[in-house]
Amino acid sequence: MTTSAPPVRPWADFLSGLVFLVLEAVLAAVAAFTLGMRRWAEGYDPQPSAPPPMDWVPVLVFGAITGGVLLLAWVSVRSHWPWTAGGQFLAAALLAIATLTVGIQEWSRAHPAQPRPEVSPTSSASRCVCTSGGGPCECPGG
Numbered sequence: 001m002t003t004s005a006p007p008v009r010p011w012a013d014f015l016s017g018l019v020f021l022v023l024e025a026v027l028a029a030v031a032a033f034t035l036g037m038r039r040w041a042e043g044y045d046p047q048p049s050a051p052p053p054m055d056w057v058p059v060l061v062f063g064a065i066t067g068g069v070l071l072l073a074w075v076s077v078r079s080h081w082p083w084t085a086g087g088q089f090l091a092a093a094l095l096a097i098a099t100l101t102v103g104i105q106e107w108s109r110a111h112p113a114q115p116r117p118e119v120s121p122t123s124s125a126s127r128c129v130c131t132s133g134g135g136p137c138e139c140p141g142g
Helices: 010-042 057-078 082-110
Strands: none
Touching: 010 057, 010 082, 057 082
């Protein structure tokens, strides 16, 4: 006797996917708000002269949420719930983009752009040229 996969219940699949997406959106919004409040509170601390080290907490938080969503998507695929799995993979892709964005922002905050060195005023255009054989030199521009 062979056992077949349980029948897919489309409405239950769709509704569970919708519920999971709403819960994950709330979780991501709470995480973003909490991490934003951390950054806002840091504004009241005295600023050090050197750039701050990279803050890995936002990257790890969004990475963990993304990992949890991917795990839920895998469970949905194994349970033959295609709508839920599709929504979870979409949410995981959006959360991965958010994780990369937060990581890039943290990296650029920890590694500010260095000012470009100024060009020295003794470039070839501003040097004096002596055209006479022992007389005064003539400088371009007066």
